[in-house]
Amino acid sequence: MSANAATFSPASQVVARQTDFFTDRHVLVAGELDDLYPVELAKVAASVRVFTTHYGQHTVLSRSRISSHFGAELCAEDAKGVDMILLYWPKAKAEAEYLLAMLLARCGKDTEICIVGENRSGVRSAEKMFAAYGPINKYDSARRCSFFWGRCQNEAPAFQLDDWFRSYPLTIGEQTLTIRSLPGVFSHGEFDQGSLLLIENLPALSGRVLDFGCGAGVIGAVLKARYPEIMLDLADVSALAIASARETFRENHLEGHFVATDVYSSLPESYDFLISNPPFHAGLKTFYAATEQFIEQAPAHLNEGGELVIVANNFLQYPPLLERCLGGYNIRAKNNKFSIYHAKK
Incomplete structure (x- = not known):
């Protein structure tokens, strides 16, 4: 070469x-x-x-x-x-x-x-x-x-x-959490509207749950605070995200399992729920491959009757992929920018 x-x-x-x-x-x-x-x-x-x-x-x-x-x-x-x-x-x-x-x-x-x-x-x-x-x-x-x-x-x-973490409060309903994040991590210092729409439109959770592309641990922290009995894995490709999510959980006295992984590569477990606000940017490029792989391989990582719930920008072409890989989906919520897609195995 x-x-x-x-x-x-x-x-x-x-x-x-x-x-x-x-x-x-x-x-x-x-x-x-x-x-x-x-x-x-x-x-x-x-x-x-x-x-x-x-x-x-x-x-x-x-x-x-x-x-x-x-x-x-x-x-x-x-x-x-x-x-x-x-x-x-x-x-x-x-x-x-x-x-x-x-x-x-x-x-x-x-x-x-x-x-x-x-x-x-x-x-x-x-x-x-x-x-x-x-x-x-x-x-x-x-x-x-x-x-x-x-x-x-x-x-x-x-x-x-420790000097590089930024903290900000997050109130969802009656829950107030402190989010901690490092530079370069999604949701660094702010809470995005896609994640908010996802959190507001989730089904009731139980069993083993994966927060895929966890970023600073915002979604995962809300899930664990709302459903303390779930077994929660938080996964991301970024070490900065994993460190941030771990710090967010420590700050809020929550328990979770943190996994650095490239899509499912380090996640052998099957789950009852796969939850994600999936990334679609890698550096300066728009990059769909990781999310497409996440959806395509979801059936192999969902228990029977398991559920996938993701938020995506409306312009992203995930519905045909959900149809092909999981046999169908429904839209739990939609606004002028985001849709919440829900599919069952």
């Missing part, structure tokens, strides 16, 4: 033009990576390791010879020896700020950094955001992407995960 392979993202194609920065360096790759470019990079670098908050990316990388570290934060041990960071700029500005603060605190002063990203991701703000750490310069621009090099000349402040 050549460095110009079409399988690489535009951002990685730009990185491939700048391999001199990485030759014989100990490189840590992080951020919005959505290909296997680190495998190519390992041909010129002294070593390559990846820090990722995305479980699917971690799983794919783990099958290669690249060392992959999955979690909400990089531990100091895994940052040892790193002298170059390659950061793929995430679309959420707050997440970019979070990653810079964490990676530079872990890797330390004098670490060099290359930042790459699509211009529409806001990567141009890297210059302003990095200014507190040291100098940074733009070195390349191609394929609607920008590439920067910088050096951490100033001691980065100590990084504490």
Whole structure:
């Protein structure tokens, strides 16, 4: 696979033009990576390791010879020896700020950094955001992407995960909960209207329940507070989401089981209810594959008579899929933006 392979993202194609920065360096790759470019990079670098908050990316990388570290934060041990960071700029500005603060605190002063990203991701703000750490310069621009090099000349402040959680109160009916979330997590600092419509139109729950794509644990927290007897699993592909949901449950003295998973890959159990406000964005792209897989494989993960309830934007074409995979559905509620789809096995 050549460095110009079409399988690489535009951002990685730009990185491939700048391999001199990485030759014989100990490189840590992080951020919005959505290909296997680190495998190519390992041909010129002294070593390559990846820090990722995305479980699917971690799983794919783990099958290669690249060392992959999955979690909400990089531990100091895994940052040892790193002298170059390659950061793929995430679309959420707050997440970019979070990653810079964490990676530079872990890797330390004098670490060099290359930042790459699509211009529409806001990567141009890297210059302003990095200014507190040291100098940074733009070195390349191609394929609607920008590439920067910088050096951490100033001691980065100590990084504490707790400092990055944002809290907000949520009142649903007679329930008031405190939601805790990290940057880059769906519902970070706010409650979306799709989730509200879903919560207001759920059937009575019992048995084993899955909150798929749990984000900050908003839906799951309401479910557990409303139905304390259910056995609840909260699943997400994002380590930042899992950490947020866990913190939300701790804050509200609720019990749940938290699972990092790529759709059903780490969920062997069958459920009585599959509940979801499923994601349809991955980075800057509209991305339906995970939700389509969630629906298609639902029958294999539902007990007999089990139920699937999801909220979706009205423009998303899930009804034919529900019809084909579960034999039918009904619409429990609908407004000008969202529909609540309900299907039984």
